Amino acid sequence: MYELIIIGAGPAGISMAAEARSVGIPSEQILVLEKGPMHSWAIRKFYPAKKVVLANYKGIEAVCKGVLCISDMSKDETLTYIDRAIEQYQINVHYDEAVNAIRPLPGVGFVVETSQARYETRRCVIAIGILDKPNKPNYRIPAALNKRVHYDLNSAELQNRDCLVVGGGDTASEYCQYLVERGNRVTLSYRRTDFSRLNSINYQSLMALEQRGQVAILRGSNIKELQEEQTSGAPADAQNTNNRVVVLFEEAAFPPRNFDHIIYALGGTTPTNFLKSADISFDGDLPVIKEGYETSVPGLYLIGDLSAGRKGGSINLAFNMAQEAMRNICNQCECASR
Numbered sequence: 470m471y472e473l474i475i476i477g478a479g480p481a482g483i484s485m486a487a488e489a490r491s492v493g494i495p496s497e498q499i500l501v502l503e504k505g506p507m508h509s510w511a512i513r514k515f516y517p518a519k520k521v522v523l524a525n526y527k528g529i530e531a532v533c534k535g536v537l538c539i540s541d542m543s544k545d546e547t548l549t550y551i552d553r554a555i556e557q558y559q560i561n562v563h564y565d566e567a568v569n570a571i572r573p574l575p576g577v578g579f580v581v582e583t584s585q586a587r588y589e590t591r592r593c594v595i596a597i598g599i600l601d602k603p604n605k606p607n608y609r610i611p612a613a614l615n616k617r618v619h620y621d622l623n624s625a626e627l628q629n630r631d632c633l634v635v636g637g638g639d640t641a642s643e644y645c646q647y648l649v650e651r652g653n654r655v656t657l658s659y660r661r662t663d664f665s666r667l668n669s670i671n672y673q674s675l676m677a678l679e680q681r682g683q684v685a686i687l688r689g690s691n692i693k694e695l696q697e698e699q700t701s702g703a704p705a706d707a708q709n710t711n712n713r714v715v716v717l718f719e720e721a722a723f724p725p726r727n728f729d730h731i732i733y734a735l736g737g738t739t740p741t742n743f744l745k746s747a748d749i750s751f752d753g754d755l756p757v758i759k760e761g762y763e764t765s766v767p768g769l770y771l772i773g774d775l776s777a778g779r780k781g782g783s784i785n786l787a788f789n790m791a792q793e794a795m796r797n798i799c800n801q802c803e804c805a806s807r
């Protein structure tokens with residue numbers, strides 16, 4: 470029986486374990502379960518290599534409340550900072566162990582079922598973020614284009630190609646910046662005409678790229694279909710071709726265009742079924758969160774991007790949520806320190 474099982478070893482999960490250690494819960498009573506082969510798997514997968522990780526991301530002021538806090542730093546420095554936290558607080562993480570279900574054990578706690586084992590815990594913290602299931606467009610993507618359509622930047626080596634980025638948030642802007650640096654010819658398709666969701670750095674960077682002619686922005690453009698480019702003499706078996714992508718737009722102002730790669734930056738989704746299977750109540754499409762990030766199920770907490778709402782989260786916000794969740798747990802029981 471663990472005191473605390475934390476699901477997800479991203480910024481929220483690791484800081485939750487660090488907070489628990491800092492109030493005196495012994496290392497062997499805390500277990501972090503991570504689906505990926507390393508901590509912060511979503512950051513490794515979705516952040517461009519040379520990205521500057523902003524402490525005030527999305528305008529969320531970086532006033533740190535807990536034991537972890539980042540200032541502006543590189544992607545590598547951020548990962549090293551989390552490596553050190555794992556070492557310093559002696560956090561026990563099981564990698565490559567995805568949690569499939571959490572079942573309440575009335576009067577005792579929870580059973581956590583993974584791909585490999587079954588654990589019991591008094592309290593459970595879900596910190597799995599929203600990037601595990603990136604949003605996908607609502608039109609069909611032909612199977613023959615699978616190698617040319619991406620939902621992150623690290624699943625393919627993109628250099629000196631014609632790339633279309635789809636989206637209008639910070640991620641889309643950062644993807645454009647990264648792709649331009651790698652010598653790609655970049656077009657951005659955004660369904661709106663203003664970029665009101667961007668932070669000022671990403672807004673200015675994107676506008677500068679447009680002014681320099683390094684990114685072509687198709688404002689107010691909506692993609693209706695992707696097709697495989699037909700080259701003369703192409704084999705009939707579409708599954709085996711590696712043709713470019715033809716993008717068709719709803720608006721007549723945007724004629725069809727051909728690209729080597731399409732990169733969607735449309736954000737992530739709440740893993741609703743996973744949360745509902747743990748009996749967590751929902752208010753519309755968002756989980757009900759009470760004081761200290763406790764869900765409608767006593768002893769079951771939800772922190773990080775999952776609790777950040779529609780505006781989205783940040784690393785320091787995830788750290789602060791962990792501190793508040795730990796304080797809530799301490800208020801309900803006796804913590805050794807603090």
Ligand SMILES: Cc1cc2nc3c(=O)[nH]c(=O)nc-3n(C[C@H](O)[C@H](O)[C@H](O)COP(=O)(O)OP(=O)(O)OC[C@H]3O[C@@H](n4cnc5c(N)ncnc54)[C@H](O)[C@@H]3O)c2cc1C
Pocket residue numbers: 476477478479480481482502503504505508509510511512515516517521522523524525526566567568569596597598599600601639640643772773774775781782783784785787
């Ligand atoms: C491109 C991009 C740029 C960003 N830039 C910044 C920035 O500059 N500054 C900033 O503060 N924030 C930035 N953010 C936001 C920031 O990355 C998130 O707010 C933060 O990572 C949220 O942390 P989290 O722990 O809640 O979730 P995540 O970082 O998504 O971590 C969740 C972890 O849970 C694991 N997991 C998922 N499902 C399971 C399962 N079933 N079982 C076990 N483990 C599971 C995942 O593998 C992952 O390791 C950016 C986001 C993106 C996409």
